[in-house]
Amino acid sequence: MRLQFVFSGALLLAPAIASLYGESNVNHTCLFSKPLLSCSPHAIPSEVDTCCVETFGGLLLQTQIWSSYTGFESEGQVLPKNSWTVHGLWPDFCNGSYTQYCDLNRQYDPAPSPNTTNGLPNGTVVPPYTGPGISTFVEAFGKFDLLAWMNKYWVSSGSPNQDFWGHEFSKHATCYSTFDVPCYGPQYKEHEEVVDFFETAIKYFEKYPTFQWLAHAGIRPTNVTAYSLSDIQGTLAKHSGGIPYVSCTGPRYNTTEAGKGSLDNGATVLGEIWYYSHVSFSDAELCSFKSATDSAQVKGRPQDSHSVPTDATGSTSNCAKAPNAVHYYERAKGSEK
Ligand SMILES: *[C@@H]1O[C@H](CO)[C@@H](O)[C@H](O)[C@H]1NC(C)=O
Numbered sequence: 001m002r003l004q005f006v007f008s009g010a011l012l013l014a015p016a017i018a019s020l021y022g023e024s025n026v027n028h029t030c031l032f033s034k035p036l037l038s039c040s041p042h043a044i045p046s047e048v049d050t051c052c053v054e055t056f057g058g059l060l061l062q063t064q065i066w067s068s069y070t071g072f073e074s075e076g077q078v079l080p081k082n083s084w085t086v087h088g089l090w091p092d093f094c095n096g097s098y099t100q101y102c103d104l105n106r107q108y109d110p111a112p113s114p115n116t117t118n119g120l121p122n123g124t125v126v127p128p129y130t131g132p133g134i135s136t137f138v139e140a141f142g143k144f145d146l147l148a149w150m151n152k153y154w155v156s157s158g159s160p161n162q163d164f165w166g167h168e169f170s171k172h173a174t175c176y177s178t179f180d181v182p183c184y185g186p187q188y189k190e191h192e193e194v195v196d197f198f199e200t201a202i203k204y205f206e207k208y209p210t211f212q213w214l215a216h217a218g219i220r221p222t223n224v225t226a227y228s229l230s231d232i233q234g235t236l237a238k239h240s241g242g243i244p245y246v247s248c249t250g251p252r253y254n255t256t257e258a259g260k261g262s263l264d265n266g267a268t269v270l271g272e273i274w275y276y277s278h279v280s281f282s283d284a285e286l287c288s289f290k291s292a293t294d295s296a297q298v299k300g301r302p303q304d305s306h307s308v309p310t311d312a313t314g315s316t317s318n319c320a321k322a323p324n325a326v327h328y329y330e331r332a333k334g335s336e337k
Pocket residue numbers: 024026027
């Protein structure tokens with residue numbers, strides 16, 4: 001679920017073309033790019049190489065899920081012990097709105113959601129993908145270790161893992177300027193950017209060990225008590241450096257026994273955390289850039305995984321705000337390994 005959505009006539013045209021900005025596939029040597037923070041004043045397509053500075057979706061959201069079962073346990077699809085799971089790495093616009101399914105030539109989602117590019121009946125239809133699963137793309141590059149990691153930590157609840165990965169790639173990653181096909185040059189190998197995106201999402205996920213951060217504050221999954229949103233969000237903000245969006249599902253607090261008579265109608269089951277950041281350079285890279293402009297270290301794409309945290313745009317949670325109103329449920333028996 002997403003709260004903000006932009007409907008833009010111009011962007012509706014995006015799916016028809018293979019590239020967001022019509023870049024050529026040469027001259028993207030990013031070490032010649034000036035270090036720029038995404039969403040800062042000069043990080044705009046007319047002033048930079050859009051393959052080297054993220055200019056379409058410069059506000060990155062590393063999104064994580066907590067669920068208590070997958071529904072595919074009989075097929076070995078279980079949740080990782082002592083860890084949240086990856087949802088994705090989303091490119092929001094700098095103002096917090098976003099687009100989706102930006103390149104229908106790279107549509108690998110078997111169950112598009114929404115089923116049109118703008119989520120409305122008058123949008124461009126996103127055709128369901130029927131080709132070989134996206135894990136075959138990763139296998140073709142010989143990255144069985146990457147697939148094993150994804151099957152452990154990028155786990156879907158309610159669909160086969162690789163359908164979920166195809167969804168994340170096609171709905172979100174096709175909207176990055178830096179993962180655009182021309183950025184990969186004339187020797188581009190089909191699906192190279194898919195593998196690159198998965199690896200990038202992992203780098204960001206590993207910056208945010210939600211399970212451990214909460215556990216250190218005594219906030220552990222339990223089916224006995226519930227926690228306060230302020231404690232969960234405060235703990236994660238302290239560790240990550242920005243206020244993350246905290247998403248809940250489940251019954252509204254004032255429809256539950258505990259919340260009877262309250263005016264708090266926030267949701268009561270902890271489900272997702274969205275960490276916001278801008279893409280940047282590491283301090284070391286900034287130093288090397290100042291001293292040697294030809295340093296091979298100078299780069300600033302999401303792929304290089306340097307970022308600065310920022311606060312969630314707009315509302316920061318849909319969860320109940322009453323004390324001890326949010327359940328952080330234990331996994332079901334047999335649903336984690
Ligand atoms: C790439 O750079 C070379 C050398 O500056 C230049 O001659 C050429 O026109 C550029 N090509 C494109 C497509 O920008």
